Amino acid sequence: MTTFTHEIDAQGIAVLTWDDQNGPVNSLAQSAVIALNEALEALLANDAVKGIVLTSGKSDFVVGANLKEIQTMPQNAETIIGFVRSLHQIMRRMEQGGKPIVAALNGTALGGGMEIALACHHRIAADNPKAVFGFPEVNLGLLPGGGGTQRLARMLGIQAAMPWLLQATQAKAKEAKAAGLINEVVAADELIAAAKQWLLDNPKACVQPWDEKKFKLPGGEVQSAKVAQVFMGAEAMLRKKTMGNYLAPQRILQALFEGCQLPIDQALDVEARYFTELLLSDQAKAMIRTFFVALQDANKLKNRPKGVEKKQFKKVGILGAGMMGAGIAYSSAMSGMEVVLLDTAQESADKGKSYSEGLLKKRVSRGKMAQEKADATLARILATTDYNDLKGCDLVIEAVFEDRTIKADVTAKAEAVLGDDAIFASNTSTLPITGLAEASKRPEQFIGLHFFSPVDKMPLVEIIMGEKTSQHTLAWALDYVQQLKKTPITVNDSRGFYTSRVFKTYVLEGMALLKEGVSPALIENVGKLAGMPVGPLALSDEVTLELMDRIGRQTQKDLGDAYVSHPADEVVQYMVHEAKRIGKKAGVGFYDYPADPQGKKSLWSGLAERFPLAAEQPSVEYVKQRLLYAQAVETLHCVAEGVITRAHEVDIGSIFGWGFAPQTGGVISFVETMEGIDTFIANADQLAANVGDRYKIPGMLREMAAEGKSFYA
Incomplete structure (x- = not known):
């Protein structure tokens, strides 16, 4: 149950307090949206109320949308866009209700919470060192769906709004004030008094700038030469940083470009449609599951053994x-x-x-x-x-x-x-x-x-x-x-455990492709195009080929006849023992590293002599599939062998452990959500037939496919 309580003082100022009784934080759950609407309508209809202070009964203001609840809604466009539009209507009612409203931000306001604050006519934050303000949605494959893209651009200008939206910038109160996101910062014990005083000083401040007839976007309109260059630069930087792998930042740019040419109500509908598209996408579903649900569960030690007293290490x-x-x-x-x-x-x-x-x-x-x-x-x-x-x-x-x-x-x-x-x-x-x-x-x-x-x-x-x-x-x-x-x-327990065991498949497959005559530049660039932080050859240099050689020799010694050779073994042997190129720490590996730290590394020209290029080079998609499937197949073997058993920990470990393509939500999400188990099996079988047994999937996956099971059931 979400509770909104209010007190009206002798001067007609109502303090509306948001306090969700179901949990430790306030969120934009469906019940909260309904209750907020009812509470606002009651105060707006009350002639004794001259202004409203919206604040929180929790340590934070509002942390954003209730994504777990949204995921339980019917996953169709009509339901989702209907919910978003209802939220927009409430915020527009706040803006156009004829009474000034101040957001008294006692703590953190993120995502939907910050959007609620933007719909108020003034924002005052407590000088709370733990509080942060911003829009983290892009990190979950989404865009702000409560008017954030449109109000922020109209407040700050398109260029100034972009980092908040595209980079999930979060700031402390004073930084947010300097940026224009917040109007005032006061001592925590003065917050409500300051909010009331602003309302008394500004009784007619109940119209947002973007509702004024002569409103113009700060920093220039979309059609201006300056802003056109901003969009061109943003698009180029986005491509360089994300390699086109992420849908959300692209939709944010589109929402800004299209919405900022329209009146606010039509602009909000543009945002609502893009938000709905993203929320229903496989990418957002995978990213929300890993970066929101799974990460919270892991950090809260959801699977900690029961009955053991908590330990505080001293x-x-x-x-x-x-x-x-x-x-x-x-x-x-x-x-x-x-x-x-x-x-x-x-x-x-x-x-x-x-x-x-x-x-x-x-x-x-x-x-x-x-x-x-x-x-x-x-x-x-x-x-x-x-x-x-x-x-x-x-x-x-x-x-x-x-x-x-x-x-x-x-x-x-x-x-x-x-x-x-x-x-x-x-x-x-x-x-x-x-x-x-x-x-x-x-x-x-x-x-x-x-x-x-x-x-x-x-x-x-x-x-x-x-x-x-x-x-x-x-x-x-x-x-x-x-x-x-x-x-x-x-x-x-297992040799290499989970992360080290799977991590090596990425670098080894890069070397296998090199041995086959694939261009090293193609290998490296496709690694990054696939979403990995760096190419497999560069990563080999970082961890050092010398270490890889030492581990490989120890493994061969330990396993004896049971050791299964990999095409990359020959490459490591050549680089370490013949070419004497052991990696970045020595200044020479697959790359040449300049003595000047500011200089740029370059692929070693000698690679072409030892590993001549094949006459016909493979497609980008084929190389990408080789690199990602090598990691995925080994991960599935780890799961089948019981090395790691919880799907959410598999995904978290793959992204935070060795940098598996984050846009997929992790290895299990890549297999099940992004590719689909049936498609993955067919592709892996083809690779196993053409490349080798290292692409053979465990029988467990075929059984799951036959029974229609999910790793996340």
């Missing part, structure tokens, strides 16, 4: 002060934990701590942190070589070299001083956790925590269960990741 130990260890130490200290950063030499430990010092200095210089807080954060990190300093740690994470002997040694030394309830984790990216846990005296308290580099920026942590890892240990590992404000996925 002290953690990090073994190994290299890049990964230093990054984990920084993230832990930033989350308020005491950190013991241990290495074999004091110089190495100090160097690891200096990594945090450098990051903290950047935050201070950019105004994101006070010097006192930075000093306190750095002071929480103890750089040491003494294992006795690990006493009292709730958790110890080893981040040493990928060598079983070294890992076993540090495990034994750390466990010797740890308390009985402390847990131990390995940051390994490839070595099976069950095998590493053999060095532990308490394998039930041993788990994998696979971070991604750079740790301070990468949001995902892959939690790996060993055969003996307890549910209690899993629960605490999830608590630790949540305390870091990162997103966890849980997987079962």
